[in-house]
Amino acid sequence: MAVMGAVQTGRNLVLPAVVGPSEYGLWGALLVAGALLAAFRTTGANEIFVGQNEEDQEQAFQRVFAIEVTVNALLMVITVAVAPLLALMYGDDRLLLLGMATALAWPAQTLQAPLWMLNRTMQFGRLRLIQSVDPVIGTIVAIGLAVAGLGAWAIVLGILVGAWGTALIAIVISPYKLRPRFDREALRRYGGISVPLWLSAVTASLVSLGLMVLARWEIGLVAVGAVTLAANLTFFAQRLDQAVSTVLYPAIAAAQDKPDVLHETFGKANRVGLAWAVPVAALLVVFGPELVPLLYGDEWRDAIPVVQWFAIAIAIAHLGTNWWQYELVQGDARPMAVNGVMAIVFFVVLQIPPVLLWGLEGLAISAVAQALGQLAVRTIYVRRRFGHWSPIGLALRSLLPVLPATAAGYGLLRTDLPLGASIGTFLVLLLAGTLLFERSLVREIGGYLRGAVR
Structure with a gap:
């Protein structure tokens, strides 16, 4: 947590000075729009999995994973669809391609689901180590590309590289098959918390x-x-x-x-x-x-x-x-x-x-x-x-x-x-x-x- 905080703080200190107020404003527009879309995926999946006590933990994981897969797939499509609206709202055509590119973060978020298990078993040190991959790699890429003159694209590409790096590690360490298990009764039970x-x-x-x-x-x-x-x-x-x-x-x-x-x-x-x-x-x-x-x-x-x-x-x-x-x-x-x-x-x-x-x-x-x-x-x-x-x-x-x-x-x-x-x-x-x-x-x-x- 300390490493992630220090790296992210360093990124937040360096990037505004490198890209300038206007380009950083573009990132701010993307960040808020992304936060809104991320809110739509707030199903409480992590909290649900941590709080449950089912006998078959692999099936429990796959049921919750099914929610994550469904929601994030929809959000990937929505992200691409709303990119033109975002460009129109802020009056800047550059947001069109930038917004579409951020859609690639959703499958990476989905594939990070195995990290829930580390939280449930209180393996916080291992969890923090894996989660630190995202900000560390993302920051290095973002700052390097920003210095090269890529502006807001530097930040977007840094975020994507970090997210996919963490996703690949999560796939490797997963003790369960990443197969969504659709269960109507489980969806109904979890819906009372998720909605x-x-x-x-x-x-x-x-x-x-x-x-x-x-x-x-x-x-x-x-x-x-x-x-x-x-x-x-x-x-x-x-x-x-x-x-x-x-x-x-x-x-x-x-x-x-x-x-x-x-x-x-x-x-x-x-x-x-x-x-x-x-x-x-x-x-x-x-x-x-x-x-x-x-x-x-x-x-x-x-x-x-x-x-x-x-x-x-x-x-x-x-x-x-x-x-x-x-x-x-x-x-x-x-x-x-x-x-x-x-x-x-x-x-x-x-x-x-x-x-x-x-x-x-x-x-x-x-x-x-x-x-x-x-x-x-x-x-x-x-x-x-x-x-x-x-x-x-x-x-x-x-x-x-x-x-x-x-x-x-x-x-x-x-x-x-x-x-x-x-x-x-x-x-x-x-x-x-x-x-x-x-x-x-x-x-x-x-x-x-x-x-x-x-």
Whole structure:
């Protein structure tokens, strides 16, 4: 997980500077469209396979694999079909062939299904090693082609090479035949979980797509690049949370009849996620105005407020972030669907008006409004599941180790101290604050990370 995070972060730092805002904006358009289509394949196949306990595991795998094959085959056709629409929406013919090329990622995703078995058996170290092939190879190819002048094509080809590299390894290690087994009863049983998860993912992607299209036509393609840059920079803030969620889910599934254990793991997982996301967000808010132009050039200055507000939104999103896992292990995926529908409502009410009124700054602020709206929704479900839960108290606790470093960071920016020294001082104070206020949590994080690589 650490290797993948470092590689992907490096890619996100290098590629915008090499290809420029316009070409990176094209990639952003493809990324959001791809996320929407990927949402249509969110059937919960991995979660279903991990959570089931059938006697014949090969048949269980092949039944779930049948869902994956069917959905991804349809999405490959849809990806090719919507490429002309994508070019029309953004007013750029280059998106036609770029969009069609991304369709080749779907069969690669299908053939990665054997990796579910490593997750089910908690072979997280082996799983992470195989999954690291995608970002490592993809990044090398993408950066090399970008330097050669291929622009957005460099990123697309890098993604495809990485995805197919992982797929080939998954095929080799699979203990079962990659043969879909179509079972009407199994499809009906799994549908109760898959459909709400699908709806949740689709609505989230529709919000992202709507925001990008709105940015393109109200502000310009550079705004699409700014949003993509902000999303990629804040991506690193989510890495530890993803590692913890991956490690925890099999354990949550095993303890689904032990409410006290579930409550304890929920609280610890949230504190661990915030212990990483809040400091990363603070770093981007404080030093973003200096780092963005330093890393990418003055042409990216307009992206600074977007990066800062997106960082705050990501920190808010980590309050109760893995709530859905606890609903899922109880067999109730409907709350995720409700949350998704409300995201659409928040987009219309809280995000469109600021963009129309204030342009790029309105777009940046609207991300926080969406995050607060979704926090309100999941607070309702968390309290229904566990009783009293205070996101405000959790937020204040997560801010304690960060506040001294943040105050010092703002003060140091007003001096002649070099930027590197200022950031170094910020990190030292952050570490000291974390050890002072969250010493036990540091040990907890170490335990989760050791679990993630075993």
